Amino acid sequence: MKPGNVAEYREAARRKLPAPFFHYIDGGADEERSLRRNSEAFGDIRFNPRTLADVSRIDTSTQLFGRDVAMPLYLSPTGMTRLFHHGKELAVARAAAEAGIFYSLSTMATTSIEDIAAASGGPKLFQIYIFRDRGLSREFVERAKVAGYDALALTVDTPVAGNRERDRRTGMTMPPRFGPESLLSFAMCPEWTFNFLRSPDFRLANVAHRVDALAGGAMGIIQYVNSQFDPAATWEDAAWLVREWGGRFIVKGVQSVEDAVRAKAIGATGIMISNHGGRQLDDVPAPIELLRPIRDAVGPDMELIVDGGVRRGSDVVKAVCMGANACSIGRPYLYGLAAGGQKGVASVLSIFRSEMERTMTLLGRTDIASLDESAIASIGA
Template sequence: MPIDAPKGRSVVNIGDLRRRAYRRLPAPAYHYLDGGADDERTLARNMAAFEDVRLLPRILRPIASVDTATTLFGKTVAAPLMLSPTGLTRLFHRAAEPAVARAAAAAGLPYSLSTMGTTSMETIAAIGDNPKIFQLYIFRDRGLTEDLLTRAKASGFDAICLTVDTAIAGNRERDHRTGMTIPPKFGARSFFQFAARPRWSLPTAWDQLRGRGFRLPNVEGRVDALKNEALSLIGYVNSQFDPDLTWDDFAWLREHWTGTLIIKGLLAPDDCIRAVEMGADAIMISNHGGRQLDDVPAPVEMLPKIRDAIGGQAELIVDGGIRRGSDIFKALALGADACSVGRPYLYGLAADGERGVAKALHILTSEFARTMALAGARTVSGIDGGYLVGMDKR
């Protein structure tokens, strides 16, 4: 943005929602949302990688009726954009996952609920008729994993997404510094952080007092750690998730889940080939938004090689760093079927609840439509490497 760009209160892009989220959230919640692992080089790279992709507009093509709709997981969606699973959503606004799911349904976009969500999968499944994905973490307790699959099927989820990049927790140094715990602990150490954001803290404290506070209903009762006092996030992940997951577990899951199976957190083309051979229907190329291993490539950097490796055998979703509709266009031109976002909709949620999520989705989809029009692409299926300059093309 130029130095003399006008400043104002209106929200015109995802960056504006991020600033609002910063002003609304207490430090532990904001930095848990916004931060990444170690030096956050991958977090920055996820976004910067899109800057290196340059568009080549094609002229005098009819674009009066740009159509952003496409199909994903066999269903029609309004745009090639998904909402990635994000745990602990209630931390960012008491309206939590239902607000996000309603906004996604209204926008006609797929929503993913995290195993670590603060709303039950049954509640989310009942909202709207957009595609719903349940993101699965495999726990040390395999009985819990089987229960989650049974519940996902019974409540009507369209797909399971297995996240495979979280065997142990990444080193989120911002969380160490703010003392972030789950559930959030109102104590002497955090008092001033919470007191500085009364619009978040007062309703949250009130909910806690009435016993309507922070819960993880998809796993509670089964996960001992949650019965005890607040744990650091890293302590929690390390104590519950199974660090010994292998391809055999993926084969087990493929056998037990007959619906659409997505695998999330792959970057290596060889791993993608193996996942497809073992029956993955879709791959989310992802580094967990730069929150796990630092200094790995951005998903969009790996995309052309992965598309070459697997051809058209599975849908490819680029997850991480998307902050503009033009980023979605670039990913599609490089061979993706869709993109997925985490922080952008969470910034919206923190800024203004359901309306803020709707705003974030509107910003991204309208920017995408405008990019299509200005680049000269009328349909999603028409977006290809011909719209790029100087890159590996589709």
């Protein structure tokens, strides 16, 4: 039976993927309390529905990063998508374009900036890090400009990689490595293993020409992150990237009011309120819990995206009611990709849209502009 919600796609992905790669998607840092809280926090928010409103037509469309989009949802940048399906980032970008929403390409992708631009005419964002090699960061900016990306997002919450204990226990490496610990899980996933043997290209496509870190063999993700990202980066470096890019610029990984204010001060046009899906520092607030204070601090004009814990269309509606311009998802679409390739991603996005439409109908709200704090009854309970 076809999965009907994100939880069912998660289970389908678990059956399809070798254990190291499922747990790489699914896991968080340390005790994984932030990972769990990201989703639980949405359940603490209660709606205030209106009845006997004309809800015969529901419109989920809005604007984001200067583009018209079909709904206030977009696909977060996720690294090394080839691990989860041989369709790679191309399958995800095409599904996003068909759904009329933004796709975000990660620096750590297994498909290049240029190949995504050639394959998808939909709205696109490129996600960047500040590398120890500033020349590499500058190169990414220029390549994204030439390729016509609509926005640039700087991830700021990875001065070092988080303590992802599931990856250590499962022997997660990039590229995949067959060994005693993982051999059984590969054998139990014949479809994935067949496609791996047929197409074993797991290069980090955007950096391999400058930092061929994987040429010497498999290595842990944490090892790679700690060797390449610059822990000495500061707000001055972020301001430098704002100037280099000269367009819509989003700071991803803001987890405090103070940093939100700093992001606005350097010229950022948007903020992704994010704790990296609970994969970096454990025991931090859920992004949805930070939304109201950050909106109060930065005012109405800055675009705010809630990134983390979004599992239902109703979660997106709650965030928009509370002041977000949109939400972004990572794990949900990767579950869909692992389970069914491009069609799986498209199905997950269709589920989110239908859930949004149903929630808005039952709330008595017909369009995104009508979603405001009056639709929220309480937080907590």
